[in-house]
Amino acid sequence: MAPNTLTREEFASLLKVGNCSTLDPPAAIPVEHSTKLIALGYMVDLVGRLRMTTPGRHRIAVGA
Known part of the structure; x- marks a missing residue:
C-alpha cells in the first residue's frame, strides 16, 4: 500500500x-x-483540536 493511501x-x-x-x-x-x-499533511493539531488543512480538504474532494 502506498504511504498516502488511506484505509476506509x-x-x-x-x-x-x-x-x-x-x-x-x-x-x-x-x-x-x-x-x-x-x-x-491532511490535518494539524491546534491547541489540542484537530483542524483540516487545504490538502486534507482536497483529499476529501477527490475521495478515498
Whole structure:
C-alpha cells in the first residue's frame, strides 16, 4: 500500500474532522489515524483540536 493511501476507516476519520465546525465538540478519532493524517499533511493539531488543512480538504474532494 502506498504511504498516502488511506484505509476506509482513516478516510472516515478525515471526513469526521472535516465535517466538524468550530462550535462542535472536537472530533474524536483513533490516535493512529490522527498521527498518520497529520504526517500526510491532511490535518494539524491546534491547541489540542484537530483542524483540516487545504490538502486534507482536497483529499476529501477527490475521495478515498
